[in-house]
Amino acid sequence: MxxxxxxxxxxxxxxxxxxxxxxxxxxxxxxxxxxxxxxxxxxxxxxxxxxxxxxxxxxxxxxxxxxxxxxxxxxxxxxxLSEKNRIDIKMLAPSRGNIVDRTGKKLAVNDDNYRVVIVPEQADNLEETLWALSKFVSLDEREIRKILRRASRQAKYLPLEIKDQLKWEEVAAIEVNLPDLPGVSVEVGDIRQYMYGEALAHVTGYVGVVNKAELEAGDKVLRLPGFRIGKDGLEKHYDLDMRGQSGRAQVEVNVVGREVRELSRVPPLIGKELTLSLDADLQMRTYERLSQEVSASAVVMDVHSGAIYSMGSFPSFDPNLFTRGLPQDVWEEWRTNPGHPLTNKVISGQYPPGSTFKMITALAGLQTGDINHTTQFSCSGRYDLGRDRFHCWKHSGHGTMNLVSSLAESCDTYYYKCSTEIGIDKIAEVARQFGLGQKTGIELPGERPGLVPDRDWKYGRFGNTWQPGETIVASIGQGYLLATPLQLAVMTSRMVNGGYAVEPWLTGVVGQEMRHLPRWQKMNFEDWHLNLVKKGMSEVMNGAHGTARAAQIPDPAMAFAGKTGTSQVKRITAAQRAENVAQADLPWKYRHHALFVGYAPYKNPRYACAVVVEHGASGSAAAAPLARDLLLMAQQIDPAAKPLVSVNDGLAHMRPARRRI
Amino acid sequence: MKRMSSLSASRDTIWLKLARLNWGLFLLICCVTAIGLMSLYSAAGGNVSPWAIRQFSRFLFSIAVMLFIALIDIKWWFRLSYLAFAGGVALLIIVEVMGHVGMGAQRWINLGFMKLQPSELVKIAVVMALARFYALKNIEEIRRLWMLIPPIAIILLPVSLVLLQPDLGTSLMIVMAGASVIFLAGVPLWIFITSGVLAVAAIPIAWQFMHSYQKQRVLTFLDPESDPLGAGYHITQSKIALGSGGIEGKGFLQGTQSHLNFLPEKQTDFIFTLWAEEWGLMGGLFLLCLLGAIFIYGLYVSLSCRHVYGRLLAMGLMVNFSLYVFINIGMVMGLMPVVGAPLPLVSYGGTSMLSAMIGFGLIMSCSIHRDSKMQSS
Missing domain, CATH: 1.20.5 (Single alpha-helices involved in coiled-coils or other helix-helix interfaces)
Known part of the structure; x- marks a missing residue:
C-alpha cells in the first residue's frame, strides 16, 4: 500500500x-x-x-x-544669353515733402544735387580716369586713394559716387569732356535746403545720412545711395510722412549693368508737405532779436488756438551744414559753446520759473479761499519761519500789499505768507492744471517735462518729508520747480484765454490732412480769480509801481501785460547779501536767469509769449524789453489774421519725379 | 537583456556623450552653413549685413539647441513624441486662428530674433509620432490593414491644417516624409503601389481645387518661356545665371546675374543659383556631395540603432531634410515648379535653419543613445 x-x-x-x-x-x-x-x-x-x-x-x-x-x-x-541686354528692376528715390509756413513761404525744400559717378568696369584704367577727372573737379590724391579702395570692395559693374554737390561749371566741364572720361557720368538727386538756416534750425531740425541701426530697422528705400532721413526737429517727428514712397522702374540693362532704355516706370510719390503754424517773418525777427543776447529763447503762441507763431533759441546752428558737409571745427564749436546751440531751449531748457510762478500761487490761494481781492499782508523785507529767515528781493520791504500790488511789485513776502496757508500740494495741483510739470506734447523730439514738486514726489525722490520752508521757496518759483519756456507760454495762455486748457501745436496741415482743433476744455477757475491775476499782470507793465513799467508799449491799442521773473542759479550767500553784490560783477554763468511771460493786447488777449534770457541777471531789465519787442512785432505782423493756407493743392502728388540725366 | 541595459547610455556623463557625438556630421553641417554664409555675404554685395551676420547668430543659437537635443537620452524623446506632435498641431491652430483675428494672413509667430513658422516644426513632430507609433508593434500587427488608420490620421491632421493656410508645398512634404516612415516600418508594398496609382488618378480632381496661383506655378514650370516677364521669369533668369557660371564659375563676389536684381529672392530660395554662378559646376557639385554625405550619415545612424524608434526617426528625419534639398535645388534648376522652399542651412531664414538643426539634434541623439532600451510610457 x-x-x-x-x-x-x-x-x-x-x-x-x-x-x-x-x-x-x-x-x-x-x-x-x-x-x-x-x-x-x-x-x-x-x-x-x-x-x-x-x-x-x-x-x-x-x-x-x-x-x-x-x-x-x-x-x-x-x-x-547673359551677355545680352536684360531687364533690371530699379528702385526710384522719392522726394522729401517740403516744409512751408502758414502763408506758404518755403522753409525747407529739395534742391538739385549733381554728383559725378563712375562705373569701374567701363573705365579702361580707373586711376587714370580719376586723375583726368581731377582737372575738372577738385580731387586730391587722398580722395583718389579712398575711391580706389572703395572700388576694390564692391562689384565692378556698380556705379561708384566720386563727388556730390557739384557746381554748375563743374557739371558743364565734365559733360563736355565725357568722351575722354570713360565710365564717368553725372547724375542728379535731391539735397535738402533750409531757407531760414539758423533762425528755424530748432523747429525744422535737419536730415542726415542713414546710420547702421536705422538701416537694419527701416525699409529698403533707406539703402538707396544718398538717401537722407530726419534726425531732429520736425524732420524727425514727421520723417515717415515726409519721406514719400519709392517708385520702381523696369530698365533694360546690358551685361555690365548700364541702362540701355527704360521699359516702364511707377513714379515715386513725393512725401507729404508740412504747413506750419509759424509765420516766417515773425520767426526771422524773433531770432534776430534773440541774437542780441548771449543765450536766450522765446516763444510766441496764440492764446486761443494754441498755434505757435514763432519759436526761437539762440545761439543756433546752420542745418544746411549737416547736408552739405560739416567742418570739424564748427562741430567742435557747437558742442562746446556754453549756450548749447544744438539744443532747442524752448522745449529742452528747464529753468526755475521764479516770480512768473506767483500767479499760480495766487490762483491756488484764491481757490482755497486763503486769500481774496481784499487780503492784505505787510512786507518788511523778510519773513521768519522758525529759525529760517526768507528775504524779499526788496530789502527795505514793500509795506502793505494786496494781491494786485504784490504781483505788480513782485513782493515775495506776500507769497511766503499765503503759501504757508495753502500748502504745497494745492499749489502743485494748480501748477499741473496750467501745464507745468508735464510735456506739452509739441510735435518735436527732445521735449522735457519740467518739474512740479509735492509731498509725494519728495518722498519718492529723497525718501524724506516735505519741509515747510520748501513750500515758501516754491511759492515764488524757486527750489525744485522747473519749467520750460513753452510750458510758461502755455501757462500764460490758459490764464488769459478765459481758463481754457489750450495745448500748443506747430503743424497745421500734414499732406492733405488739416489739423482738427478740439474745443479746449474749460478749467475749473472762476472768472474773477483769473481777472484779478490779469489785473496784477497789467499793473506790472502799466501801473505806477510796476516792476517792468519801463518796457511798456505806450500805444493803448497794443499795450501788453506780463510778469517778470528772476530766478537764482546760485544761492545768494549772507555775505553777498550784506555787501549787496551787483549781478554784473558776478561771472556770467553765476548770474540769475531773466524770465518774462506776457500777453497782448491787454484788453483782448491774442498773443502769449515766454522769454528766458539765460544769466540775463534781471527779468525786468533783460527779459521784459525782449518780450515787449516780440509782442509788438507779433501785433504788427498779426499772424493770427492770416488764415493757415495749404499750398498743397492736391496736385503735389502728381508732380513728376526727377529723372537721371 | 541584462547586457543591453548595462550598456545603456543613459548613465553616461555628458563628456562621454560629447565624445560619442557624430563629429563628422557636425563638421559637414558647419561646411554647408559656411557655404550659405559666403553666399549671403556675396548676395549683400560683399557685406556681412543685413544677412550673413544675422544668419551666423542664428546658426550659433541653433547649434546650442541641437547639442541640447542630442545630449538628452533618446528614450525621453520617445516618450515625448506624442506630446511634441500635439504641441505642433496646437501651434498650427494658434497661427490659423491668429491669422483670422485681425493680424492679416500671418503664418508665423514672432519670437523677437526670428519668425517661427509652426508648419516647419510640425514636419519633425509627424516623423516623431509615427516612429513612436511603430516602435513597439511587431510585424504581424504592422501588416494588418486597420493598423494603417492611426498613422494616416497622424499625417492628415496637420496636413489639413497646413492646407488651410494654404500651403500646398509644405502639405506635400509632410505627406512624403510621413509616407517614408510608414514604408520603412514594414507596411506591405502593394499598399504603396495602390495608393501611388490612386494619387496619379486624383491629380485631375486636385487640379480643380488648386488656387489659381498654384495652377500658374505648375503651368509655368511646364513651359517657362510662356511668361518671360512674369512667373517664368525667375526660372529663366535662374537658369541663365546657373548656366553662365560654367565649370569654374565667375569667382567670389563676381556673379553678375544674381547681383543685378534679376532674382528677387536671391538670399532665400535662389541662394543655390548665386553659389553655382560664382563657383561654377565645381562648387555646385561640391555642395551636392556634402549634402549626399549628410544623407549617408543618416542611413548609417539609422542602421546602427538597436531600437526601432531610433531607426525610423533617424531615417524619417533625413528623408525630410533631403526633400528640402531636392525641391529647392530642383526648383532653381527648372526641374520642379516654384514652390518657395528654402535650402536648409544655406538659405537665409531662421525657421528653416532651426528646424533642420532640431532634426540633426534628434538624429545625433539616436546615434549617441543607440543602445537605449525603449519602454512604453
Missing part, C-alpha cells in the same frame, strides 16, 4: 517534470520564432532604408547631371 502510494507520487512528479520540460522546449521554440521574426523585421527595415538611400542618391545624381547639363553642355548658350 505504502509502496504503491510512493510509486504513484514518483510517477506524478515525473510526469510534471516531463510536462514542464516540454513546456520549456516549446517556450524556447517560440522565442526562437520571435527572434527570427525580429531578425526579419530588421532585414526588411535595412532593405527599405537602403532602397530610400539609393533613391536619394539617384535624385542627387539627377541634380548633378542637370547642373552639368546647364553649366557645361548649355553653358555657352546661357553665357551668350
Amino acid at each position: 505504502f509502496e504503491k502510494r510512493k510509486v504513484r507520487r514518483r510517477l506524478q512528479r515525473n510526469s510534471r517534470q516531463i510536462k514542464e520540460h516540454s513546456q520549456r522546449i516549446t517556450r524556447k521554440r517560440l522565442s526562437n520564432a520571435q527572434r527570427n521574426r525580429h531578425f526579419d523585421a530588421v532585414k526588411s527595415f535595412s532593405r527599405r532604408a537602403f532602397f530610400i538611400s539609393a533613391f536619394q542618391g539617384l535624385l542627387l545624381t539627377v541634380l548633378g547631371a542637370r547642373l552639368a547639363w546647364l553649366q557645361v553642355i548649355q553653358g555657352e548658350k546661357y553665357h551668350t
Whole structure:
C-alpha cells in the first residue's frame, strides 16, 4: 500500500517534470520564432532604408547631371544669353515733402544735387580716369586713394559716387569732356535746403545720412545711395510722412549693368508737405532779436488756438551744414559753446520759473479761499519761519500789499505768507492744471517735462518729508520747480484765454490732412480769480509801481501785460547779501536767469509769449524789453489774421519725379 | 537583456556623450552653413549685413539647441513624441486662428530674433509620432490593414491644417516624409503601389481645387518661356545665371546675374543659383556631395540603432531634410515648379535653419543613445 502510494507520487512528479520540460522546449521554440521574426523585421527595415538611400542618391545624381547639363553642355548658350541686354528692376528715390509756413513761404525744400559717378568696369584704367577727372573737379590724391579702395570692395559693374554737390561749371566741364572720361557720368538727386538756416534750425531740425541701426530697422528705400532721413526737429517727428514712397522702374540693362532704355516706370510719390503754424517773418525777427543776447529763447503762441507763431533759441546752428558737409571745427564749436546751440531751449531748457510762478500761487490761494481781492499782508523785507529767515528781493520791504500790488511789485513776502496757508500740494495741483510739470506734447523730439514738486514726489525722490520752508521757496518759483519756456507760454495762455486748457501745436496741415482743433476744455477757475491775476499782470507793465513799467508799449491799442521773473542759479550767500553784490560783477554763468511771460493786447488777449534770457541777471531789465519787442512785432505782423493756407493743392502728388540725366 | 541595459547610455556623463557625438556630421553641417554664409555675404554685395551676420547668430543659437537635443537620452524623446506632435498641431491652430483675428494672413509667430513658422516644426513632430507609433508593434500587427488608420490620421491632421493656410508645398512634404516612415516600418508594398496609382488618378480632381496661383506655378514650370516677364521669369533668369557660371564659375563676389536684381529672392530660395554662378559646376557639385554625405550619415545612424524608434526617426528625419534639398535645388534648376522652399542651412531664414538643426539634434541623439532600451510610457 505504502509502496504503491510512493510509486504513484514518483510517477506524478515525473510526469510534471516531463510536462514542464516540454513546456520549456516549446517556450524556447517560440522565442526562437520571435527572434527570427525580429531578425526579419530588421532585414526588411535595412532593405527599405537602403532602397530610400539609393533613391536619394539617384535624385542627387539627377541634380548633378542637370547642373552639368546647364553649366557645361548649355553653358555657352546661357553665357551668350547673359551677355545680352536684360531687364533690371530699379528702385526710384522719392522726394522729401517740403516744409512751408502758414502763408506758404518755403522753409525747407529739395534742391538739385549733381554728383559725378563712375562705373569701374567701363573705365579702361580707373586711376587714370580719376586723375583726368581731377582737372575738372577738385580731387586730391587722398580722395583718389579712398575711391580706389572703395572700388576694390564692391562689384565692378556698380556705379561708384566720386563727388556730390557739384557746381554748375563743374557739371558743364565734365559733360563736355565725357568722351575722354570713360565710365564717368553725372547724375542728379535731391539735397535738402533750409531757407531760414539758423533762425528755424530748432523747429525744422535737419536730415542726415542713414546710420547702421536705422538701416537694419527701416525699409529698403533707406539703402538707396544718398538717401537722407530726419534726425531732429520736425524732420524727425514727421520723417515717415515726409519721406514719400519709392517708385520702381523696369530698365533694360546690358551685361555690365548700364541702362540701355527704360521699359516702364511707377513714379515715386513725393512725401507729404508740412504747413506750419509759424509765420516766417515773425520767426526771422524773433531770432534776430534773440541774437542780441548771449543765450536766450522765446516763444510766441496764440492764446486761443494754441498755434505757435514763432519759436526761437539762440545761439543756433546752420542745418544746411549737416547736408552739405560739416567742418570739424564748427562741430567742435557747437558742442562746446556754453549756450548749447544744438539744443532747442524752448522745449529742452528747464529753468526755475521764479516770480512768473506767483500767479499760480495766487490762483491756488484764491481757490482755497486763503486769500481774496481784499487780503492784505505787510512786507518788511523778510519773513521768519522758525529759525529760517526768507528775504524779499526788496530789502527795505514793500509795506502793505494786496494781491494786485504784490504781483505788480513782485513782493515775495506776500507769497511766503499765503503759501504757508495753502500748502504745497494745492499749489502743485494748480501748477499741473496750467501745464507745468508735464510735456506739452509739441510735435518735436527732445521735449522735457519740467518739474512740479509735492509731498509725494519728495518722498519718492529723497525718501524724506516735505519741509515747510520748501513750500515758501516754491511759492515764488524757486527750489525744485522747473519749467520750460513753452510750458510758461502755455501757462500764460490758459490764464488769459478765459481758463481754457489750450495745448500748443506747430503743424497745421500734414499732406492733405488739416489739423482738427478740439474745443479746449474749460478749467475749473472762476472768472474773477483769473481777472484779478490779469489785473496784477497789467499793473506790472502799466501801473505806477510796476516792476517792468519801463518796457511798456505806450500805444493803448497794443499795450501788453506780463510778469517778470528772476530766478537764482546760485544761492545768494549772507555775505553777498550784506555787501549787496551787483549781478554784473558776478561771472556770467553765476548770474540769475531773466524770465518774462506776457500777453497782448491787454484788453483782448491774442498773443502769449515766454522769454528766458539765460544769466540775463534781471527779468525786468533783460527779459521784459525782449518780450515787449516780440509782442509788438507779433501785433504788427498779426499772424493770427492770416488764415493757415495749404499750398498743397492736391496736385503735389502728381508732380513728376526727377529723372537721371 | 541584462547586457543591453548595462550598456545603456543613459548613465553616461555628458563628456562621454560629447565624445560619442557624430563629429563628422557636425563638421559637414558647419561646411554647408559656411557655404550659405559666403553666399549671403556675396548676395549683400560683399557685406556681412543685413544677412550673413544675422544668419551666423542664428546658426550659433541653433547649434546650442541641437547639442541640447542630442545630449538628452533618446528614450525621453520617445516618450515625448506624442506630446511634441500635439504641441505642433496646437501651434498650427494658434497661427490659423491668429491669422483670422485681425493680424492679416500671418503664418508665423514672432519670437523677437526670428519668425517661427509652426508648419516647419510640425514636419519633425509627424516623423516623431509615427516612429513612436511603430516602435513597439511587431510585424504581424504592422501588416494588418486597420493598423494603417492611426498613422494616416497622424499625417492628415496637420496636413489639413497646413492646407488651410494654404500651403500646398509644405502639405506635400509632410505627406512624403510621413509616407517614408510608414514604408520603412514594414507596411506591405502593394499598399504603396495602390495608393501611388490612386494619387496619379486624383491629380485631375486636385487640379480643380488648386488656387489659381498654384495652377500658374505648375503651368509655368511646364513651359517657362510662356511668361518671360512674369512667373517664368525667375526660372529663366535662374537658369541663365546657373548656366553662365560654367565649370569654374565667375569667382567670389563676381556673379553678375544674381547681383543685378534679376532674382528677387536671391538670399532665400535662389541662394543655390548665386553659389553655382560664382563657383561654377565645381562648387555646385561640391555642395551636392556634402549634402549626399549628410544623407549617408543618416542611413548609417539609422542602421546602427538597436531600437526601432531610433531607426525610423533617424531615417524619417533625413528623408525630410533631403526633400528640402531636392525641391529647392530642383526648383532653381527648372526641374520642379516654384514652390518657395528654402535650402536648409544655406538659405537665409531662421525657421528653416532651426528646424533642420532640431532634426540633426534628434538624429545625433539616436546615434549617441543607440543602445537605449525603449519602454512604453
